[in-house]
Amino acid sequence: MPAEAVSSRLPGTEVLPRRRVLGEAAALLLRAAAPERRHVWQGIAWLLLAAGLEALGPLAGKFLIDNYLLPRHADLPRMAGLLFGALLAGVIASWVRYGQLVRLAGVAMRSVQRIREGVYGHVLRLPMAFFDHAIIGQLVSRVTNDTEAVKTLYVQVLFVILDSLIILAGAMAAMLWLDWRLMLIVAALIPVVAAIVFLYQRLSAPAVTRTRELRSELNAQVAESIAGMPVLQAANATTRFQERFVALNEAHYRSRRRELRANAWLLRPVLDFMNVLLLAVVLGVFGLRGASAGLSAVQVGILYAFISYISRVVEPLIQITMQFSQLQQALVSAARVHTLLAEAETPVAADQGRITHGAIAIEHLDFAYLPGRPVLHDIRLHMAPGSFHGIVGHTGSGKSTLLSLLLRFYPAPPGAIRIDGVPLEGIAEESFRASMGLVPQDPFLLAASARENIALGRALSDEQVEAAARAAHAHGFITALENGYDTFLGEGGARLSTGQKQLLAIARALAGSPRILLLDEATAHIDSETEQVVQQALAELRGRVTIVAIAHRLSTVRDADRIVVLNHGRIAELGTHGELMAIEGGLYQRLYQLQQLEEELPP
């Protein structure tokens, strides 16, 4: 796949206009540093003091030359006092600057910490629809790499640029006081530098944005390949993936080279040249003045001070411009983080009531993921508390969609689904999640112990965890592990069989004591023996928990109170196994017979 074809997949990866980048990066910085405003202002105040003290050095030099050296007036105590004063001012200035830089580094680090926590928390609260388009590697890149780049932005803005600007201001003020006309010559350097920076930005901005984008693509591809390694290797696709990676990496290299070229040509060499030019102009002016009026003692002192100050003006300017390459990258990262943060979170549900019994009422439910492409049509279904409903149907008939709506992963039309008489969207999030249990098709186990996998961060006692495991018929195999509930299960529960993982997922769902338990093809990949264990577990929950189970394997829901047969997003049939089997030529009957046939066929 060409590198260009894989961009713009995650919101925030598109190339942003320059003005938007600046605005969004600034918004992010200000928001993250807001709690530390006092530190920033105090830091700036102290840096101003340090710059003032530093500017005293050349002034003291000028005074020494003008008053003592040129007139050959050897007043040793005063000269020593002057030298000592200049030295002391320099030492104090360095000490103050060190203290403030440590303070501002703290501000930067804490702000980035806040941003990173904020981004992760935000991602956790995003609606499921967001993840339909998200690429995991790119999201990881946002939370780690991009927030790290934001730190660069802080360090650069707060340290180098701020400090350099203050030193610059101090030197300019001192020169203004000494000779305003000469100061104007030096000041002419500032617009020239601004023009260079502008030009640099113009030339390198597209390359910088592209480099960042490609880096995030590289991350995404590595993450995707590792996650799908069995499929990659089995499909003999490793060579193609390697080639794709090489193409991306090459594009990254070219983009980075374009960026560095602009840097190498424009920044340091041009500025060094400006420095020499400026010195030549200032010396030239002195030369002219000397030729016309004879160089006075006062002018020699000023010349000395000016030469000292010019380096103090040029060096911060060089520092500021040298930071621009990194600053540019950091700005792009900050803007992307800001764009991600601007993604709307799942709206907070109004608290109109809570789930008490688990009665589900669905009325005239229509739903479409994309406008004009309806997936569910006019679903009407009432499920009594403690009942067991099976949902079956062909692939793509809308079974998982119905479950996703019940789980509020996607918003159902207001009022179409009610639980215990309360509209689904009117149940407060905490109590809603506490009352709903989900057993997904893929159990998703953490690289942690069996106990941690069942509790999943909830404050559950050992007794609660064990009771849930017993109810899910998982207690037996867990206690048979070498460390029982504390056995580390490996990445993705690698230590367990598929059936055991599924039982553990059921235990996890039950550990929260849900009123409603939703199972999405929980028996799709397990053997008949484990399926019977699951059936047993579900039978024991009947009357206490409302169960809605999607099942490809019809035997799982054979004993359900009612079976809902979905066909192209509509309820085609509804009834008990017996009732549905009695419909001659009915969909359920055909599905059942087909499965029977599959089971009877020799493998």
Ligand SMILES: Nc1ncnc2c1ncn2[C@@H]1O[C@H](COP(=O)(O)OP(=O)(O)OP(=O)(O)O)[C@@H](O)[C@H]1O
């Ligand atoms: N996130 C989504 N965005 C857009 N369309 C979707 C999304 N999820 C599912 N669909 C579409 O909705 C329809 C119903 O899908 P759904 O997953 O609900 O079917 P299903 O009955 O659960 O299928 P299966 O048995 O294969 O899991 C399908 O046409 C599918 O392409």
